[in-house]
Amino acid sequence: MMSLLLDYQYFPITKPGKGAGGKTGSWRVIKPVIDLSKCIGCKACFMFCPESTIVPKGGKVTVDYEYCKGCGVCSNVCPVKAISMVSET
């Protein structure tokens, strides 16, 4: 990336990041809740989450609920059944 940019120069590029378009909204009915005492930090849920909402943190994992659609894939792949799907309604 060029550092020499003049004040009138803009370029039509952006850095990849979270988009407002992918946010879940109010329609999710179940959400994954992680029991951290059971979690062994294998990151299988991180690998399988289709929305990349599992965030590895300190050897274990947390969920980004802003983008989580509540599909339950993480709960299904967890080898130690640490993730339970909890109703939100």
Add this chain to the structure above:
Amino acid sequence: MIRKIISGNEAVATAVKLARVGLTGIYPITPQTSIIEKLAEMKAQGEIQTEIVRVESEHSAMAATYGAALAGIRAFTATASQGLLYMHEMVWWVAGSRVPVVMVVGTRAVGAPWNIWNEHTDFTSERDSGWIMAFASNPQEALDLTIQAFRISEDERVFLPVMVGMDGFILSHTKTNVLIPDQEQIDDYLPPRRQPYVIDPEDPVEIGNMFPPEGYMKLRESIHLALKNSEDIIRQHGREYNKKVSPMIDYSTLNSSYRLEDADYAVVLMGAWAGDAMEAIDVLREKGIKIGMLRVRYLRPWSEKEIKENLEGKKGVLVVDRSTSFGRGGPLYIEVKSTIQDTEVKDIVTGLGGVTVGKNDMIYLFSKFVEGIKEDVTWYYPKEVGKLDIRTPRDIE
């Protein structure tokens, strides 16, 4: 430097070779085909290292060139007429992305009906796309402007693609004496490529994504400002070219003038027929008519300053257009008329679809103009056009 008798297309191919272009996206269309034929020949003989990508359409030719340019390679393509129109969408993508690219357009009439001869309508119809647009008047200029185009395009104050126009057949296929610079001179003049951003897996960027209205408009304004600012930058690089490469043609101005300083009347035109106009002006000068010519070398950026300096205060200005904006007159005429206020401006549309307009026609047109013609737009036919044998549905019945 060596002198060689080559055609305009060969001159452009030589310029591409001298600029050390990394990739050429090619699709043949008359009359630019021999540019890529020449490049392929050079490649076969090992003179150049350019990657030649053969694609299935002009749209893909520009897309391939665009992609290579995004990856940081100096990229080139050439087209004409229907091909340029087919490219139209990608032409806007390249300018909107602010990626340096150079294209040569061998100008040619646009169908329907089918016509392969020369006019400028394909070129002028791209004038709102955000490209810098130069127009050559001889093969020497085609070579020089193509090399300068890379320099201008890759300047960090510009970062816009550049299009170099060249009259189809009249320049592209006619051989003249061309001064070819040495590789060392061009290496000295043209530094390695610079561009605003590259596609790089280590530092990913998103290109071609959705922008909200305000952001989009801000980007549009930045293209406008970069294009306006490029005026001085073109002069600067032109002067540098004169100093480092060849002083033969003066590139310190955006437009070229001929016997204009003391002229009462001025003629404005663009392209190869400037030569005929110059001869006509010499003849009229001998008859005591003070007339001069301004040849537009850069359609974009349009130098209001130079046009005003050169044309304001004249008794009359005649614009001779080889293209047309239907129902409105020639594009050059519209530009000139909107730039100068106190001077009378008249328009002639002629030479469309390869209609030959020579020195004698120019003498006729210019002297008619000095006598005073009334109509705003005149379509001039050098030869009398007989009753056209055109079939209409009624004839078929």
